[in-house]
């Protein structure tokens with residue numbers, strides 16, 4: 208029995224999980240941990256939400272709530288997503304606990320005592336009107352490399368260069384906009400260079416590391432390590448346990464990696480064996496594995512080992528099988544064309560095992576992989592449903608229909624014996640691949656066995672045996688069910704929910720989780736009654752990838768609140784309106800036959816803000832309101848729930864910045880459609896029905912939608928607030 212500690216990178220509590228987090232760290236950790244539990248290893252898996260740091264305080268300042276409110280909100284969301292996805296931690300905690308604070312401070316003080324921390328004075332921006340030091344992210348200015356105007360003090364989002372705040376040109380306080388001045392402030396710096404030689408030896412000795420992880424780490428080491436600040440002027444985070452540092456906090460990157468140790472200690476306390484953490488940290492035979500994305504490598508192969516070396520007596524990472532990135536249809540880690548890739552959203556549409564399958568089969572182990580909806584549908588429908596699910600279901604349903612119980616196994620011929628051998632081969636392959644953290648390869652071996660199962664079933668043709676030789680037919684079905692049983696054991700680390708369900712359908716006792724790898728040896732219970740089998744997976748329909756709707760993204764739509772309505776001075780039929788779209792604009796509209804000026808004054812509208820401005824009878828119109836028109840009637844577009852003026856109606860796309868000529872706008876088809884009760888994802892346009900790509904609205908209501916052939920994308924703002932109408936209007940009415 209081996210002892211193993213599985214460490215999963217700490218997700219930041221500043222937004223929901225998306226597919227990148229799951230395929231990058233959560234899923235590999237879980238597969239690896241489940242497998243090791245199954246083969247009887249002594250293993251624990253820990254992680255938690257990273258609650259500290261300036262991205263959270265910046266979000267909190269913007270939303271005018273405490274950082275704790277933001278962090279807690281996402282921590283709860285993470286905890287739920289983890290449970291819904293079937294990611295099984297021994298402890299999923301957070302960095303905002305008393306225990307974590309104590310462990311972090313203990314490490315800090317020990318490093319200080321051993322001379323690995325040095326106090327230094329450095330210049331930092333201070334805002335006189337805010338009366339505070341400004342951490343990097345609190346300063347904005349022009350990038351010294353590319354000139355981008357909103358570069359942050361830590362990084363330029365335009366050119367990607369890392370920055371130091373004093374390098375910014377025309378730096379401004381991000382909170383109040385005033386010009387900050389540099390002032391001296393004291394901070395502690397960890398002397399990473401103390402560990403340079405020891406780190407090189409350590410990394411070179413680890414022959415089993417993924418090549419890209421090792422090469423990257425050695426490259427950083429070759430450039431030479433420098434001291435790095437581990438405290439900052441902030442009020443949110445772990446307090447610095449030194450007099451005079453009451454207004455400072457420990458830097459988030461320093462305390463987050465300590466989370467692995469503090470979580471293990473917390474786990475041990477919760478288990479009622481407070482010293483048991485030493486089994487995973489102080490016993491050199493325990494191997495620790497760290498699962499994370501490539502942007503996190505340096506923290507786990509250099510910084511965390513440095514802290515551990517400095518502290519002494521604790522195990523260094525045994526392996527850091529970092530993954531590369533999953534690119535989202537060309538856009539790294541962002542929402543793709545109106546289709547959310549956030550896990551909570553995806554879980555409302557797909558079973559967790561469906562997501563787990565795709566994210567394993569497409570895991571970016573050695574190079575970047577791409578998440579595309581087309582590929583998703585293809586792999587789920589052609590591999591998981593047509594091969595894996597199909598073999599399970601045809602075996603179980605044929606047996607149920609013709610026997611109603613598990614048939615007895617008679618004499619075996621060569622083909623049957625070969626099938627049993629094939630099971631052992633698959634088990635060995637999966638075991639070897641998972642032990643080496645080769646998840647895609649392991650998954651492939653499981654699928655190959657399912658494929659083999661189908662070939663076996665076809666070649667023994669039970670449908671032609673059932674009328675002629677029922678005993679022989681029973682034998683081949685028994686062998687087929689034995690393959691099903693092997694699949695449910697082998698697939699358990701990847702797809703635990705369906706594995707348990709198949710195990711039950713096979714009338715096996717207990718659970719796959721409990722019997723583990725021994726499930727291979729447990730015999731089928733011949734003569735046991737079967738229940739009507741249910742298919743494990745259904746084909747998925749993802750409709751259009753959403754990417755088609757890109758042409759609509761050219762429109763920059765905003766919520767507008769009418770401020771004033773006047774008669775146009777030179778045209779009887781026209782109104783002159785002032786509208787707040789985040790700023791006040793002037794608009795001309797021809798609504799006189801449909802609305803009085805007083806009616807309009809209370810309206811919330813949807814405005815195209817980037818059309819080529821038109822001058823109508825001597826007055827410039829700076830925006831165009833959207834309205835549906837049919838049969839001489841007119842209805843104005845409005846949000847389904849109240850949204851503030853200036854809110855972007857992006858429908859999940861990146862809104863256009865460029866000016867759109869009116870001719871281009873006229874080419875776009877936008878219509879009023881009625882959602883159809885009982886037909887999810889369907890929008891009735893009167894003359895035809897179309898399929899919605901995302902988030903079908905509930906039945907019966909009228910919505911504004913972009914239309915492309917037989918597909919539609921319902922217009923929506925933040926929090927999925929849909930766009931509807933202020934009056935009833937003919938279904939299918941054109942919007943312009």
Ligand SMILES: [Zn+2]
Pocket residue numbers: 350351352353354355358363364365366367368
């Ligand atoms: Zn730049």
Ligand SMILES: [Zn+2]
Pocket residue numbers: 334335336337338380381382383384385
């Ligand atoms: Zn300020």
